[in-house]
Amino acid sequence: MHFYGTQSVNGKGHLTIGGVDTVDLAQIYGTPLIVYDIALFRERARAFKETFKSAGVQAQVAYASKAFSSIAIYEVAQQEGLSLDVVSGGELYTAVAAGFPRERIHFHGNNKSFMELQYAFDEKIGCIVIDNFSEIALVKEIAESRKENMNVLIRVTPGVHASTHDFITTGQEDSKFGFDLKNGQADEAFRQLHDHPYIQLLGMHCHIGSQIFETDAFRLAAEALLDKMESWRDEYGFVCTVLNLGGGFGIRYTEEDRPLHPSAYVDEMAKVVLSMTRSANYPMPEIWIEPGRSLIGDAGTTLYTTGSMKEVPNIRTYVAVDGGMTDNIRPALYGAKYTAVTANRVNDAHEDKVTIAGKCCESGDKLIEEAYLASPSEGDILAVFCTGAYNYSMASNYNRLPKPAVVFCENGEHRLAVRRETYEDLIRLDLSLQAVERGAVN
Structure with missing residues (x-):
């Protein structure tokens, strides 16, 4: 099993990220939950910069923030002396809100x-x-x-x-x-x-x-x-x-x-x-x-809670999770492949071949076609690796599902970087028919 960055297994047999137990994170923040290993992001940033320095070449390393854009990650990028690549007014607005040095922003x-x-x-x-x-x-x-x-x-x-x-x-x-x-x-x-x-x-x-x-x-x-x-x-x-x-x-x-x-x-x-x-x-x-991806991609791990299971004899077993294509469109979009682990029982043999399905009303909402898990059961915490790039940034509210929370882990500590959307958030911009009839435009 290949671990990334600071990922490890503690005495309880639980996956840890940045020294924090992922099962605890799931209980504190709920799932789906995207967890970032900030130490790995910093390590990658420093590696790029150091290689240029060793070669004696003047350089700027700009974080391509379309991979994952938020105030908190822009603050970390600034701490590491990175420049910033933005691709929209919204990303520029986020950078401004984060206080990112304007002279290091490329549009x-x-x-x-x-x-x-x-x-x-x-x-x-x-x-x-x-x-x-x-x-x-x-x-x-x-x-x-x-x-x-x-x-x-x-x-x-x-x-x-x-x-x-x-x-x-x-x-x-x-x-x-x-x-x-x-x-x-x-x-x-x-x-x-x-x-x-x-x-x-x-x-x-x-x-x-x-x-x-x-x-x-x-x-x-x-x-x-x-x-x-x-x-x-x-x-x-x-x-x-x-x-x-x-x-x-x-x-x-x-x-x-x-x-x-x-x-x-x-x-x-x-x-x-x-x-x-x-x-x-x-x-x-x-x-x-x-x-972008090479800085942030494998620093991200998405935690899900497993729900229903369905066995199709002689074909496959479906294990459904509480997220899916709304927080990771890449498998449905262009067949992206991922690796998963049963985070609450990492040390158990991962020998059960299953298809990890999302909860959206689409037959194509499959996160992993062939995953090997530890005898899956309802309520397991599933960790899908390398979800740091183009996951939250491409998330949607299809089926009116709220977007997940995002947590940063580093040195045994965790902090909320993006709060989970609520049902109230989902209708915040909606107008009633009466408001539309009054001619509301903004």
Whole structure:
């Protein structure tokens, strides 16, 4: 059985996280409950930063917070000296509420609204990553009307196809993101931006996908961007000061996954950039990366309480839990796989093959098709590992189920980071027919 971070088993045979008994957590906070191992998040953040430092490379490590966005996790990211990648006005608002340093906030997204861009200017954030020609026009309009400066990066698609699921591949030519390097779009975006009086073009950005287990694709992407940087220098005398190579570093969801250590990805990036800039006599740019899943993914564990069970003779046994696709849509969305353990009886033999089903009214609401548990019974506490990324952030209220609570554990202590939604929360924005008839608009 593979444990993550500070996970262990105590004398009661219970799973512990950050030195805290998960059975106790389930009793205190209820289930479903997402538990974060904050020490593991800190460890990963420091590993990325230290690898760049050891390579002698100036860098920013930005937490890609779409993986999990909350005030408390932004506060931890700030404590660790990370920068922050946000992709919406809502994530930016959360960062502002957390007091995150504005100069270390980078704003992404393929369809930023005029209001979101104005908000970015209002907060004087560190950088906008420009994704398309419409956005160029909007950023110019805002900058010129206010006579205010803004740093920008051009997001490009380098034509690199990473080995991952098609739904989370973003670096190929056929992508909704960025300017294509091969068809001239990136060059046209550069021409529209590099000489603007209020826009400071820092360089380029790319992101080739998610849950990637090899370094070849990152090397190819870096080489493509560096070639373009050299051509802009030779033709226009422009030198990029920032090269953002994105994120997408894989983690271990199951025993089948073979992720590399975070340092392996960073080492390869630094090696390519150092080599190519030296051979081209090009000033070394600051490298930015945007790990999200690889910082937070395996730091999260979801606790459920098991309920009904159904045996279908000669086919399978279903074990239902009190959550499902409302707190983890990934298995239904693109077949994501997970590993689970019976948290209240970790030391018992996990030999019963079952399907872990959610409680939503959908046949496809199955969290794990083939899980091995310790002779399941109603009331067990089930722990599903590696639910820290894209679980709470993609949670919904389908079937009017409240979103789960989130707890941070570290050094034997636990604290509530996001409270559990109540039934009252579910109807807070609802209007009665009478209110609608009165013409309510807000």
